[in-house]
Each structure stands twice: as structure tokens, then as C-alpha cells.
Amino acid sequence: MKKHNFSAGPCILPQEVLQKASEAVLNFNNDNLSLLEISHRSKPFVDVMENARSLALELLGLEGKGYKALFLQGGASTQFLMVALNMLEKRAGYLNTGTWSDKAIKEAKIYDDIYEVASSKDANFNYIPKGYDIPTDYDYFHCTSNNTIFGTQMKAFPNSPIPMVCDMSSDIFSRELDFSKFDLIYAGAQKNMGPAGTTLVVVKEDVLGKVSRKIPSMMDYKIHINKSSMFNTPPVFAVYVSMLTMQWLKNLGGIPAIEKENDKKARLIYSEIDLNPLFKGFATKGDRSNMNATFTLANEDLKETFETMVKEAGINGLNGHRSVGGYRASMYNAMPLESVGVLVDVMSELERKA
Ligand SMILES: *Cc1c(COP(=O)(O)O)cnc(C)c1O
Numbered sequence: 001m002k003k004h005n006f007s008a009g010p011c012i013l014p015q016e017v018l019q020k021a022s023e024a025v026l027n028f029n030n031d032n033l034s035l036l037e038i039s040h041r042s043k044p045f046v047d048v049m050e051n052a053r054s055l056a057l058e059l060l061g062l063e064g065k066g067y068k069a070l071f072l073q074g075g076a077s078t079q080f081l082m083v084a085l086n087m088l089e090k091r092a093g094y095l096n097t098g099t100w101s102d103k104a105i106k107e108a109k110i111y112d113d114i115y116e117v118a119s120s121k122d123a124n125f126n127y128i129p130k131g132y133d134i135p136t137d138y139d140y141f142h143c144t145s146n147n148t149i150f151g152t153q154m155k156a157f158p159n160s161p162i163p164m165v166c167d168m169s170s171d172i173f174s175r176e177l178d179f180s181k182f183d184l185i186y187a188g189a190q191k192n193m194g195p196a197g198t199t200l201v202v203v204k205e206d207v208l209g210k211v212s213r214k215i216p217s218m219m220d221y222k223i224h225i226n227k228s229s230m231f232n233t234p235p236v237f238a239v240y241v242s243m244l245t246m247q248w249l250k251n252l253g254g255i256p257a258i259e260k261e262n263d264k265k266a267r268l269i270y271s272e273i274d275l276n277p278l279f280k281g282f283a284t285k286g287d288r289s290n291m292n293a294t295f296t297l298a299n300e301d302l303k304e305t306f307e308t309m310v311k312e313a314g315i316n317g318l319n320g321h322r323s324v325g326g327y328r329a330s331m332y333n334a335m336p337l338e339s340v341g342v343l344v345d346v347m348s349e350l351e352r353k354a
Pocket residue numbers: 009074075076077078100144146147148167168169170188189191
């Protein structure tokens with residue numbers, strides 16, 4: 001039986017997507033060739049890329065609004081510097097909500113001045129700062145919608161007076177938002193969209209072309225847009241599987257439908273964390289992530305018993321990140337409610353035993 005996979009990333013993908021992906025590796029499009037051995041310039045693959053790009057805009061409700069979708073390489077980590085190269089002329093404002101924001105800040109600092117508009121470092125990033133000001137004369141404001149490691153999530157976004165850039169790597173396509181508030185969104189595929197190897201970038205074209213520096217071709221969004229995300233050989237498998245996952249999501253009813261499921265999963269795990277005296281939640285209540293629930297044992301003596309029970313229940317990937325410790329239940333789009341139920345049963349069983 002397949003395990004209940006709570007891995008934070010790479011992570012769970014829909015079973016039917018994995019099935020179709022494995023078929024395409026052997027015989028893609030009934031052409032008796034593998035998806036992995038055909039030209040990326042062939043019509044079948046060009047169709048995959050175009051379909052993936054339009055599905056991304058469609059799911060986010062950004063069709064016909066001046067946005068372009070790209071599937072690039074180098075992970076979200078490359079976007080940390082690519083955003084700065086393409087948009088940072090004098091100064092940018094960053095909201096620091098954890099490890100990934102911190103890394104984005106570090107990379108942008110290579111190119112120019114960065115101002116931290118607010119930070120939750122003082123409490124090991126267990127909350128989302130609020131009530132900060134975004135200076136009107138900066139080039140852009142950058143934030144991280146979901147903090148995968150700490151288990152916090154921005155529930156509201158500021159009305160930014162300057163272009164707003166958001167790292168949505170770990171909650172893209174998981175909840176309804178007014179995505180037109182953002183001028184650039186990026187997300188590594190391996191958290192909620194597909195296998196590692198590609199990064200979705202959705203950018204409003206009119207924010208580009210405003211910096212004076214020379215941008216290397218591979219780092220230039222405009223070049224990738226002009227070449228329809230095929231400036232060089234794209235990561236064909238990662239794009240194909242991302243396309244299948246977006247298709248799967250669309251067939252389910254898109255973001256509004258999956259958001260309801262994600263809400264149910266989050267309510268189930270957090271009510272157990274709150275009611276069971278053996279566990280303590282890490283993130284501050286109003287800022288808890290619907291994707292990654294972080295928690296610890298109140299009594300470390302129960303560690304071995306709990307972890308044995310977890311293993312026996314067929315649960316995988318529950319260990320917390322080393323900077324938080326404890327446990328992290330990642331419940332991305334493809335995770336069924338039943339798997340969260342299995343984890344919650346183990347937690348309440350521990351309470352009965354202890
Ligand atoms: C995982 C993650 C990253 C890093 O992504 P890579 O694709 O490994 O570079 C960046 N930001 C967030 C929010 C993440 O969860």
C-alpha cells in the first residue's frame with residue numbers, strides 16, 4: 001500500500017498524474033517514443049509547453065491581464081537573484097518571514113540596496129509581521145506567501161504602492177487570492193505542482209525592462225518571454241508532469257475546489273494539535289499554514305513511542321526542519337484528507353496510551 005506522504009518537498013503528487021507520467025516515459029502520445037527522447041521543438045512537446053503556460057494563467061485567473069507564464073530552470077533559488085537582476089535598480093523592500101525570505105534577501109543584496117520592511121526573526125519566525133509600511137519610491141516589494149519550514153502563511157497581502165513580487169513555492173494553486181495584486185509570482189514546482197526541475201514564473205510584462213544593467217540572456221525574463229519559454233532546452237519531464245497536475249486540478253474544479261479540501265485538512269490537524277495536551281503547535285494561531293503544520297511533543301520522552309507508531313501507520317516525511325525541530329505535516333494539494341486522518345488517529349492514540 002502507498003504510504004501517507006507528508007514530505008515537505010519534493011512531495012506528494014496525484015497518483016493518476018504519476019501513472020500518466022510513467023506511461024509518457026515509455027510511449028508518449030502513442031508515437032512509440034519516450035517523452036524524454038523527442039525534440040523539445042517537436043509539435044507534441046511545443047503543445048505541452050503551451051498548454052502548461054496557459055493552464056497556469058487560467059488557474060490563477062490571470063488570462064488576458066498582461067501576464068506571461070514561464071517554466072524556467074534553477075529552482076526558486078535562482079529566482080531570488082533573477083528577480084533582483086530584472087527589477088532592482090536602486091532599492092527594494094523585503095518582508096523577512098523565514099529561511100527562504102532570508103535567502104532571497106541575501107541574493108538581492110549582491111545587486112543593490114535591500115531594506116527589510118519587517119521581520120519575525122525575533123521569535124524564530126513563528127509569526128507573520130503586520131502593520132508595516134512599504135516605501136513608495138522603491139523598485140518592488142518582495143514577500144513569501146507560505147513559509148514551508150516554519151509553517152506560517154500570509155493570510156492577507158498589503159496593498160503595495162510598488163510592484164509586488166511573491167515567492168509562492170509552497171502554496172501556489174492551494175487557495176483563492178486576487179493574483180492580479182502581484183506583479184511577479186514564482187514557485188519551484190516540487191512543492192505543489194510537479195517534480196523538481198522547473199520553476200513557474202508568472203510575470204506582468206509591464207514591470208520589465210526598467211533596469212539599466214545588462215542582463216545575461218538566461219537570466220532575462222524578456223528573452224524567455226520572447227522565446228515562449230524555449231530559449232534553451234526546457235526541463236521537458238518536469239514541465240510535462242506540472243502540466244498534468246494543473247490539468248488534474250482544473251478537472252477537480254480548480255483552486256476554489258482544492259481550497260475547500262485544504263481547509264478541511266488544516267482544520268483536522270490543528271484541532272488535534274490544540275486539543276491533544278501531548279502536542280504543541282509552533283506557529284502563532286492566526287498565521288498558521290494550511291500547507292505545512294509544524295508541531296512538537298510537549299514531552300520528549302514520548303518521542304520514540306510516537307515515531308514508532310507513525311512508522312507503523314505507514315506515514316512518511318513527518319520530521320520537522322532542523323531549524324524548528326519536532327514535526328511538520330505537509331499537506332499539499334494532492335494529499336487526501338484520509339491521510340491526515342491517519343496521522344490524527346496516531347496522535348490521539350498516543351494520548352490514550354500515555
Ligand atoms: C523550497 C522552497 C524554496 C527553494 O526552492 P528550490 O526550488 O529548491 O530552489 C524557495 N522558497 C520556498 C518558499 C520554498 O518552500
